[in-house]
Amino acid sequence: MSGTEESTLAVESNLATDRPAVGVVVTPENSKHLPHAVLRAQQSEYDVLVVPTAGVTEESLSFANQLDAQVLKHASETDVSPTERLVEIGRSTGYPGVIVQDELRTKVDFKASEAALREQANYFVEGVRANTHDxxxxxxxxxxxxxxxxxxxxxxxxxxxxxxxxxxxxxxxxxxxxxxxxxxxxxxxxxxxxxxxxxxxxxxxxxxxxxxxxxxxxxxxxxxxxxxxxxxxxxxxxxxxxxxxxxxxxxxxxxxxxxxxxxxxxxxxxxxxxxxxxxxxxxxxxxxxxxxxxxxxxxxxxxxxxxxxxxxxxxxxxxxxxxxxxxxxxxxxxxxxxxxxxxxxxxxxxxxxxxxxxxxRHPLLFFGLPGLVFFGVGALYGVDAILVYRATGEFFPAKVLVSGFLTILGTLGLFIGLVLNRIGNMIAEIGSE
CATH class of the missing domain: 3.90.550.10 (Spore Coat Polysaccharide Biosynthesis Protein SpsA; Chain A)
Structure with a gap:
């Protein structure tokens, strides 16, 4: 056992707990799902023990370390199987049992697993698969x-x-x-x-x-x-x-x-x-x-x-x-x-x-609405110029020019909007046939 592992387990062994640990067996094939398995167990408030098998790299274990799971020695470095290793560490640290999970992509029903563990005489139990997927x-x-x-x-x-x-x-x-x-x-x-x-x-x-x-x-x-x-x-x-x-x-x-x-x-x-x-x-x-x-x-x-x-x-x-x-x-x-x-x-x-x-998609809205606004403003400007001329006899060329420009611009906008809208409708009708 490494010094780091010994010091970690020494601390854990002083903690009283009535909940089993979740023991995760990591292989090169399932290592990509290790973070998910650790996180699920921790979100259900279980401590996690991780035992890697031969071929699992330190890089694959990095997220488990970051999530504060206890990563044990590679099983290949010991004379016992991964499950026996989990049982050994679980007993030495004071856990009342271990829920073993080796199919990491499968979601485990931890409550059902813990209930099964308490009903059996064994110290460990295989995780009970959750029926949530369907x-x-x-x-x-x-x-x-x-x-x-x-x-x-x-x-x-x-x-x-x-x-x-x-x-x-x-x-x-x-x-x-x-x-x-x-x-x-x-x-x-x-x-x-x-x-x-x-x-x-x-x-x-x-x-x-x-x-x-x-x-x-x-x-x-x-x-x-x-x-x-x-x-x-x-x-x-x-x-x-x-x-x-x-x-x-x-x-x-x-x-x-x-x-x-x-x-x-x-x-x-x-x-x-x-x-x-x-x-x-x-x-x-x-x-x-x-x-x-x-x-x-x-x-x-x-x-x-x-x-x-x-x-x-x-x-x-x-x-x-x-x-x-x-x-x-x-x-x-x-x-x-x-x-x-x-x-x-x-x-x-x-x-x-x-x-x-x-x-x-809406050319009548895009061209027609601004065109209507321009036409209305131009018309009002022109009416104002006429009323001023009739009341005072004074002619304002600038008002007439602005009125004419806005009116023509608005008329063009309305015309373009109507034409493009009709073309769009025709295309839609042809496409639906």
Missing amino acids: EEGEIVVGIPAYNEEVGIGSVILRASEYASEVVVVDDGSTDQTVEVAREAGATVIEHESNSGKGAAVQTLFDHVAGQSFDALVLIDGDGQHVPSDIPQVVGPVSEGESDLVVGSRYLEDSGEDETPRYRRFGQRVLDMLTMGSSRTNVTDSQSGFRAFSPKAVEELELNSQSFGVESEMISEASSKGLDIEERSIDVRYDGIDGQTQNPLRHGLSVVTFLLTLVRD
């Missing part, structure tokens, strides 16, 4: 990431509690995001260069398109989103009630709004523009926390490469006749930098995309 369905959690090495590991570990697979699309990060994500057990897809959030979301859609799944959930990798909200957001999709569920920070039951005021003002502007482009009223159009049904993944055609993808999803879903809902979520801001680019630049890029979307 109830929850196949949920894939997708995380678009760019330079998120600080928060991505904990996000993956917590999201894995609710997912059959966690997929990270690294969008050309220059830090250790890829390495941390892989160590945390995620499937990682890498972009060679930074292509934008929209491109990362499309990669996620392409990844799950050929799979069998019940829901795809998108969350951000910076730690703002709380993974424990996943069941709440995915619920309407799992129950077949909605195709797209947006996690909103601003519904009445979402708790206190901690969003900085300057961000909230900008978000309200984007919410209104999104409503104009999609004719769907949502309270948090820029939320990156959302769930999709397989139908939505198949039918949504995304073109935006940037942050405009959040609004495009809503507009696309609305145009395809998909059901859209919102569910309240919590967010964390303290100690988290949720911006990967300048907020002003971010906002302007989304505004530009939304205006383009309105122009292409």
